[in-house]
Amino acid sequence: MSNVEAEPAEVTCTSTPGNVEVLTPRDVPLGGPRAMSVRRTLPQKQRSLIGAWCFCDHYGPDDTSMDVAPHPHTGLQTVSWLFTGEIEHRDSHGVHAYVRPGELNLMTGGRGICHSEQSTPASTTLHGVQLWLALPDAHRDAPRDFQHYAPPTVNASGASVRVFLGELAGSTSPVRTFTPLLGAEIVLPPGTSVTFDVAENFEHGVLLDTGDLRLGDTALAPKALGYLGTGHTTLTLSTDGGARVVLLGGEPFGEEIVMWWNFVGRTHDEIAAYREEWQAETDRFGRVEGYPGDRLPAPPLPGGRLRPRGNPA
Structure with missing residues (x-):
């Protein structure tokens, strides 16, 4: 999925360890007056990254199309990662695939990639999460790639767990990433309390997603x-009444990144150059075959240079 805000914020991000805190989502309309609305928890002023998750x-559950x-x-x-619905994916790596509930699609766009996302005609309700992982400097020009994985459901003290990245509750994902990470969907029945062993060096x-939840005593x-x-x-x-959550984790990223629109870079000038190349239709990003329409133009850069913003110390 794209960040199709008409005026995307400029963000320079750093990752630093912190105390327990609660991040409240903000509503973001994607796509103009008849936009699909999403709830964005990362990045925001008080925290920009969790591990490499940036x-x-x-979104959803909404009776809408994408x-x-x-x-x-x-x-x-x-x-x-979807809970409900089905989305058709096409990209310039030549992949034509579908996003379905309980199945991971991970696309790598290091040096550059482009893609489209459309809900299928039979899919009237969409509900899920769209997440980005920042690539570390040593791998941020990685070639285009696409991985698909349907994780098994494992039981952990009554909770149902699907590990789509990393390792948890004895289940390990084979999906390749560039930094140590964790990603999992966890469903807790009413009256459940479960304690997971986690990596001490992860945040x-x-x-x-749904229900009521306590993280520790919070x-x-x-x-x-x-x-x-x-x-x-x-x-x-x-939980008292039952809950579904997405658990994300990773080693603190330890690098500054600049995010604007759909680009992750290191400097203002780099981001500006990516934008120019997209507008010029260079081969950095390639082409999506089979999409019945035009490419999405890049919005104008904000006035002035992109400003730094990072996590609290």
Whole structure:
């Protein structure tokens, strides 16, 4: 999925360990007056990254359709995870695939890639998350790639767990990433409390999709994301009425990145050059075959240079 805001914010991000905190989502309309609305918890002023996770959009369940024209990416991997619906994916790596509930699609757009996303005709309700992973400097020009994985469901003290990246509850994903990461969907029945062993050098984010949830002793508001810094060997989730969450984790990223529109880079000048290449239709991004429409034009750059913004110390 694209960030199709008409006036995307400029963000320079750093990742630093922090205390437990709750991130409240902001509503972002994607695509103009008849936009699809999403809830964005990353990036924001109080925290920009969780590990390499640098972007988190949460949407639905909405009776809506999606039609995002071909658009570019650099310096990142996109992670698509659905709860309801079906989305058709095409990209300039030549991949034509579908995003379905419980199945991971991970696209690498290091040096440059473009793709389109359309909900299928039979899919009237969309509900899921769209996530981005920043690539570390050593791999941010990685070639185009696409991985698909349908993780098995494992039981952890009554909770149902699907690990789509990394390792949790004895389940390991084979999907390749460029930094140590964790990504999982967890469903807790009513009255459940479960404690997971987690990596002490990871920071974690728990996104509440549905239901009620406590992260340790902290209650999360609906659709909020609870952040837990490094230094913890366990993570406890509990619910009274039942809940579904997405658990994200990773080693603190340790690098500054500049995010604007659909680009992840390191400097203002780099981002401006990516934009020019997209507008000029250079071979950096390639072409999407089979999409019945035009490419998405890049919005104008903001006035002045892109300004730094990062996590609290």
